[in-house]
Amino acid sequence: MTTVQERQPEQHAFEADVSRLLHMMVHSVYSDKDVFLRELISNAADACEKLRYESISRPQLSTDGAQPEIRVTLNDEASTLVVEDNGIGMSRDEMIDALGTIARSGTRAFMERLEAAKAGEKAELIGQFGVGFYSSFMVADKVDVISRRAGEEQAWKWSSDGKGSYEIVAVDLSEAPVTGTRVVLHLMDDAKKYTSKWTVEKIIRDQSGHVPVPIRLAEKEGAEASQVTDGAALWTKPKSEISKQDYDDFYRGVSGQYDEPLTNIHFRAEGRHEYTALAFIPGSQPFDLFDADRHGRMKLYVKRVFITDEAELLPRYLRFVRGIVDTSDLPLNISREMIQDSPILAAIRKGVTSRVLTALEKMGEGDAETFGKFWDLFGAIVKEGIYDDFERRSQLLKLSRFRSTASNEATRSLADYLRDMKEGQSAIYYITGLSLDQLNASPQLEGFRAKGIEVLLLTDSVDSFWTTNARDFEGKPFKSITQGLSDLDDIAGNDEGGGDKHEASPEVAAFIDFARGFLGQEVADVRVSGRLTESAVCLVASEHGPDRQLEKILQGAGRLQTASKPVLEVNAQSSLVKAIAAMKDQAFREDAAWLLLDEARILDGDRPTNPRAFAERQARLFALAMAQNT
Known part of the structure; x- marks a missing residue:
């Protein structure tokens, strides 16, 4: 009878050009070599789960009573990672x-699909060819796998350098585990960093910190292993078992920030697509x-294994939200580093977005103080969605808050405005600018203020853009008070004097x-103003x-070469204008017209186009005034 010691290794030649395959993996599939450890830990966690499942029908498979565990052992002297x-x-x-498997009948199909994926075609490859394990050859020039199947009395060793054959x-x-698998990586010279306890522990925490099996790490063979993860994922627990401190600690870990979140959104979606989401609204602006x-x-997880933090799980106007989504439904590409543009991902994105916006709506209705903090921090970002997201524009407008001529230091919703x-008002009036002080001093506000008509004061750059896309709110159009003719005479107000026809x-x-x-x-025109009550x-x-403000932004960004000519409006009841109009001297009238235009430019936040000419005209008027007084 042949003993284990006498048995000769079985040589198996790869039937395909594995060197070419591994070259493609290193240079085309994985962009980050660290993922090899994630892949090996994922395989180990799957093996523990399979044993648990088979033990239900065959209890004898786990007679030793050992709890599932993954152990990572480093050896700096031997340059190995186990x-x-x-x-x-x-x-x-x-x-x-x-x-x-990749060296058998599936190899040609695998390589064809891999090359197709590189060319942009969709390919669902993970789990079909055992490619995750082969990522080990990015960092190792030899890999040994020693395994003993539960319930069997024989153990086996698989070895390969990943080039032409394996045995x-x-x-x-x-020499084998009592039950389970041991993967020994003989590291390349340029991969010695993976014998550093700090490096490996960080990779485990970042990429496999929530797999359902505890992970222990030993700094060298024979050393006591310390627990790196406990096999528990916070988002899988019932909300009733999670304290505020637990949520806050998890938020700080997932976001890298040290503040307290304003709120969290924790839910599990079931039905056609199943996933769990735990999202946080930060208490301060991320850097x-x-x-x-x-x-x-x-962060996107699949079966509690970290995949990426670059998946578009929320629209960009919610980019301040931090948290995770964990699903087992999502198809992945070969490296798990790029999520396919799949309908499943679109459904998850839609569901998570709806939950976040609904949570914010509830905060606005039930906790005005917290919502006020949220809006001060992220309101300018949320308003990007009014411009970008047509489907949710109405919801975002309801969610939005604005300062106005009627709000003092507070903010008001559009529902408050309506x-x-x-009486007689048919539009939502607004004015855009750089600051509240500038807007409050705007001459265009005078007629609206005199009649007690509320005007939204919009100071964020995005305000000049979304107001051009969001044509109305609940049937009331948005109208800039710095554009077009004034319709103040049609609106009843507090000051009836403000309703004059400005003859x-x-x-x-x-x-x-x-x-x-x-x-x-x-200028495009000079006309009598229906909106001025004080300024000339x-x-x-x-x-x-x-x-006017949008034109300035577009010009500053180089998107508009020449601005359109503005309209100069004149307050026909102004004593200054009446005095100027009474003067018949041609030179005086010319200087006065230019100075009135430059005054309007200054009030609009601009400079005179020709400061020297402005100063000279002003000097001539001063000289004329002094001559008349002598």
Whole structure:
């Protein structure tokens, strides 16, 4: 009878060009070599789960009563890394099937699909060819797998350098785990960092911190192993068993921030697609909130194994949300590093987005103070969705809060605005600018303020854009008070004097006609204003096209070469305008027209186009005034 010691290794030649395959894996499939450890731990966790499942019908398989465990052992002197589990293990035939499949009939199809995936075609490859295990050859020039299947009295060793062949040989039971599998990686010279306890522990925590099997790490062979993870995932527990401190600690770990979250959204979706989500609204702005790439930071897990934090699990206007989504339904590509553009992912994205927005709505209705903090932190980001997300635009408008001429330091919703609209008012009025101080000083506000008509004061850059897309709210259109003709005379107000038709005297009308012709190269029109009550002049945009602030933003970004000519509106009741109109001196009238235009530009936050000419005209008027007083 042949003993284990006498048995010769079985040589198996790879039937395909495995060197080419592994080269493709290293250079095309995985962009981060660290994933090899995630793959080996995932395989080990699966093996433990299979043993638990088979033990239900065959209790004798787990007679030793040992709890499932994964052990990682480092050896700096020997340059090895070992991943061992006490799971189901593998027989000889299972080793060939699990570790040699890619070298058999499936190889050609695998390589064809891999190349197709590189070319952009969709491919569902994980779990079909055991490719995850082969990521070990990115860091190891030799891999040994020693395994004993539960319930069997024989152990086997599989070895390969991943180049042309592999061998299988029976080994003595003393050299194998009691039950389970031991994977020994003989590390390459440029992979010695994987014998560092700090490096390996960080990789385990980041990528496999929530697999359902505890993971222990030993710094060297024979050393006592310390527990790195406990095999528990917070999001799998009932909410009733999770304290606020537990949630806060998890948030700090997943977000890398040290504040307390404003709230969390924890739910499990069941039905056609099953997944669990645990999302947090931060209590402070993340440092990368205004990153030009605007990526979200929700982490994707599949069966509690970390996959990526770059999946688009939420729209970009919710990129401040931190947390995780865990699913077993999502198809992955070969490396698990890029999620396929699948309908499943779209469904998860839609479901998580709806839950987050619903939670924010409830916060706005039930906890005004917390919602106020949220809006101060992230309101400008949420308003990007009004511009981008047509499907949820109405919901986002209801969620939004604004400062206005009626809100003082507080914010108001659009529902509040509609409730307080004046008789005859048919639009939601707004003005955009750089700051509240600038907007409150705007001459365009005067007529609205005199009649007690509320105007939204919008100071975020995105406000100039979403107001062009969101045409109305509950049937009431948005209208800039710095654009087009004023309709104040049609609205009843607190100050009936503000409802005058602003009739111009013959002298003022004549001066306006003169200014219209004289300033024709600078303005589109000069007309009597229906919105001014105190200031002499102001600038407004024409009825069609962008308003004044949007034009400035587009010009500053190089998206608009030349701005359209503004309209100069004149307060026909202004004592200054009446005095100017009474002057008949041609040179004086020309200087006065230019100075009124420059005054309007200054009030609009701009500079005179020709500061020297502005100063000279002002000096001539001062000289004329002094001459008349002598």
